[in-house]
Amino acid sequence: MKIAIIGKGTSAIITALHLIEDDHDVEFFYDPDVKPLSVGESTTPHIQQLIFRVLDISIGELADAGIVSYKNGIKYLKWGKGKSFRHHFSGGESAFHFESGILNKFIHDHLENERGIVYHAERVNGYDCEDDQVIINGKEYDFVVNCAGWNDKSEYYKPIFETVNSAILYTRDTIDDPTYTLHTATPDGWEFGLPFPDRGITKCGYLYNDKLSDPQIEGKKISWTPRFSKKVIQNRYEAYNGNRLFFIEPLEALSLLYYDSVASDIVDFLKNGRTHIAYQEANESYLSAMTEYFLSLSWYYSYGSEFDTPFWKNVKARSNVYFNSQSYTNRLDSLLESYYISSHTSEDKGFLKIGCFARHDFKDVHCGMTQIPIEKHLEGVFKYRITPLQPCDDNVE
DSSP, rough: EEEEOOOOOHHHHHHHHHHHHOOOOOEEEEEESOOOOOOOOEEEEEHHHHHHHHOOHHHHHHTTTTTTEEEEOOOOOTTTSOOOOOEGGGGOOOEEEEEEEHHHHHHHHHHHHHHHOOOOOOOOOOOOEEEEEEEEETTTSSEEEEEEEEEOOOOOOOOOSOOOOOEEEEEEEEETTTEEEEEEEEETTTEEEEEHHHHHHHHEEEEEEETTOOOOOOOOOEEEEEESSSSSSTTEEEEEOGGGTTTTGGGGGGHHHHHHHHHHHHHHHTTTTOOOOHHHHHHHHHHHHHHHHHHHHHHTTTBBBOOOOOOHHHHHHHHHHHHHHHHHGGSHHHHHHHHHHHSSSSOOOOOOTTTTTTTHHHHHHHHHHHHHOHHHHHTTSSOOOOOOOOOOTOOOO
């Protein structure tokens, strides 16, 4: 299929790579009068795997070129009981930190110069449909994925509970941990820190809720309305991704994780013939993913922080209610039993899953937040005796 992508941000790149991987022809449209916002971002391992699969560019090559820096996980400070801890990527995987203005330009230049991808420096105000084709600025396409900013508010849901909605961006000339994203709790919310060791700097964002505070910190202020679209597949001809689809907040780089998942769902929708059933399946999958997303966020915030401030009182109470109301399996005794069973069996049956997180994540985060080792948590927890299965006697009738 010939597919138009509106926008040039990170989500547009992720979407394009998934479509290219499935042998679709893609073209980009972007407004030349809108200067892209270059901000510090980080990823999960899914993104570097996608870049390597489609473009044959490794994370090592990107790091050697000074385009990204390695990320082995997230280091938390002042969350939970207040002590620092690390949430590692499982399986020895790595991700990266980047500035969107640097990495995105590199990827776009590669797509245009090495892959021959066409770019149209044209603002798109809408499209028409004629004879099963999408007409964008007089050009014909089979489908369009809109990754360009926000849309009408009526098409969006508000989050179940709100966390942060504003940030102050600035750069620090020191590095705390060269290969871990920093998530530092503050009285107003939390601060991310993205280390770039080659440059000796950390790109920071002080995150807060502007309904509760107005921190006086020097830097570039940005704000957003946390919300998510009612559907990812808008109709037979158009899908959303990126900020056009949703943005809540940057904790754990979950947005890019789900943008990657959504791009895969869009590919599946096209594979399945854009039928009514495919439409329904894609949109149900997306809404289930959003439920996962909020469950993941509520899990982290339910531990609170060392600060007894209006932000943390509010978000801790509301996230605890949401997390515990979703399922009885979210209760601590059930989670600990699930952890014990899954860690003593040879097969991963997904016994423990909190949103997008599994057993390894549970141990890192729960033990880090509470500052209690997993062995101590398991004391007194009912344990199902696990013994090897005995081979059956074929002679027994």
